[in-house]
Amino acid sequence: MKSRRPPATPQQRKAALAFATVVAVLGLVGWWGVKFGSTKVDAPGMAGSADAGSAAAWPDETALARQAGDLPTISILPFEAAADDPRAATIARGLGWDLAERLGQVTGLRVVGPDGRDAALDRQAAARYVVGGSVQSGTSTIRVRSTLTDRQSGRQPWEARLEKAPGEVLDLPGEIALKLAEALPVPVNESERRRLSSPHTRSPQAFETFMRGQAAFLARTAAENARARELFREAISIDPRFARAYAAIAMTHVEDSRLWRDKGREESLAEAGRMAEAALLINPASREAHWVRSYIALSERRFGDAKAAIGQALAVDPSFADAYALLAWIHVLEDEPSRAVPMMRVAMRLDSADASRRAWLEGMPMADEGQRRRLGDALKEPGP
Template identity: 25%
Template sequence: MIYAFSPFELDMAKFELRKDGEPCPIEPKVLALLAYLVEHRERLVSKEEIFEKLWDGRIVTDSALASRIKLARKVLGDTGHTQRFIKTVHGKGLRFVADVRPLRNSPIVSPEDDSRQEADTPQAADDVSYRPSIAVLPFQLLGKPGPYDTIADGLPHEIIAELARLRWLLVIARASSFRFRDRDPDQHHIGQLLGARYLLSGCVEASDRQLVITTELVDTRSGEIVWAERFTGKVEDIHAVRKEIREKILAALEIQIPLHEATAARLIVTENMDAWSAYHVGLQHIFRFNQKDNAAAAALFQRAIKLDPAFARAHAGLSFVHFQTAFLRHTDDIAGETALARRCAQAGLEIDPLDPFVNFTMGRSFWLSADLDRAHSWLERATSLCPNYAQGVYALAWTNTIAGADQEGRDQVDLAMRLSPLDPLYYAMLGTRGITHVARGEMAEAVQWAERAARSPGAHVLIAMIAAATQELAGNAAAAATWAANVRERSPQLGSAEFFGAFPMRKEPLRTQFATALQKLGF
């Protein structure tokens, strides 16, 4: 989206402010503030909201915000007296008041956009064919009316707000989707009217004691049910049930929509794939953790970028490829692959700095250089952008665990596993849980989690090294030797140096424990 307000253009894709076509020098945080005010120009934005959205809720003084506002006005040639662009409503907040002309339709409609014209939605979906769109319909209330009727509207509205955090998904505004309340909706017709590729609908049944909620995700093009789930709970636990449903739906859609898109893409001749299809088939390859599939993923992500250079997630996918090449030691040029992983992540950030997956790949690139502090910062940003982003939560858990914050890591990895029990990185979550037990000297539990991790589908060879070391630490020499043999058969070149290169453990005695165990096993 480009917003024009004479003589300026605010280019959201490039994250750039231009005056008469020339880029304006502006501090990133000031530009972020300006962009937020422009995007929400139809209403007053409070100071509290700005602190939450731009400073992730961190404690910031009023003077810090005041200085950014002053700098924004200076760039625009505005003043606190004239206020031609940014108006201060004392004691209330700020509003962008200049006339703004969008130069092309926005690829994302968020819940805050409820007051905008619904007619814009279908065109927005057409403009970004690689980004799927979803509409969440009001849920149907079954049974007799009662005190919990509001769940049928309240829960889907909360789901819309959560889905809007997913930068890769276009979310139809509540004001449009909530107009369809038929008990037997024509899903294909609604999809056409709203420009929605997917519809999420549901039913609510509440009795005196029991609450039952069913949800269903449908592909409006084919009428196919992509995913469905049934949630039950006690009425008195309604708030906990609401939270669980929001979390599980968000995590499920993160997996089910890309999987469905990739399956459909496989029916298309490769030469005709669009950027979205190429990207998601690439994801299927990358999570197999071997050189052949990694190379296939690289080719598909490169194709996606060629088709659409502004596709941020395709750049992030390519970063993931280079991360995996270095992490699994598929090359002797670890430094070169690390640099490429970071460069591709940076390219994605320049396009969309608010995409959780893009921030995730930047954070993981710092694992490769053992810079856990900077990795933690980027991963924390990814999860603040989308608190239910399971892979981001897992990566943050892993970073905390090897940095010594094992309790925090355990809490986070438990959340990640609850959010995404079918995640392609689930084996890594299990392995992380095992290491938190080693850190506490709970070797019997550590062995159980490490074994589950190493035996899980998709687990790469470094997970087998964790299992071998954990068995050795628990005094199970035979089992440790078996896993060590498994490692050597799969990757004879791996040793302690490669293990700690991938897992730069800081905490003592955790690092020494693993080093000693691996040495005893001949690594």
């Protein structure tokens, strides 16, 4: 028997009303005009004019897997914060995640994001470059120390100590990401520089609320997933143009449908689709929104559309671990398990968190038990 949720607080009711108003307004301006395949971002190796479902539009997966292993690798360690400083802890968790997402969009760089474990030695050993740091918060300032270490030489090619007012916290990820990219031996073009430094929102309050939601989402439990969705909605009520928050809500609905709901999966996926379209209406380069599109297409056995959408997600972020994991399942459900294993191995190299692995291997209701078992067994075999 399910436990009853406590009654909503006045603040939660206010946020829910504001969120509903925003959704209604977006509907009026026509997010349903953004159909599957109408918002395109060329994937690596894709011909931009090719049909979304055609083989010609799909990149060379062998090259993708090889590239993921051969590129210079930077690993983002969890930023540290004092246990008695909850605000700093929230910023620290969000900062590590945001840096990984931003740097993942740099061509020629492989990025391994923070997974919340201090001793992810299997993951760190392959990374030449490591980013770490700490966060402290006070009543009037937020202090961040960040370092870039070259494990090969033992040098620190970059280090910074930043002080920001609370209202400037949303500038931190972009400022640090740009400096890190400039310190690495990888060319960064002007378009990438703009993406690195652009804030997701202009509202510090919306950004901090979103970071609290992201920390809850990454816990990958049913209760924290629901809490994350409430926080993302609150962020949108503060900034209705916060595309990343719409995409994050879409991801929470997908997680509900694949991990925790035996009934109502169709409703969850429908809501995920609406939120993904809202995100893409504001920002056509939303990797999470393209991932959601791919998952929905896969659930409907539209394999060509699923591949096209996941290709767009990888075009935005070639280090997006969830995209490689979903691509693996596309191959499993197409009865091509030999193509699935390399993609899942790439995902696991990019994100070694136990919670992520469980979600990838267990959270696929479209697959039968035999398919899940065969993929799990294949991953236990030696391989690159």
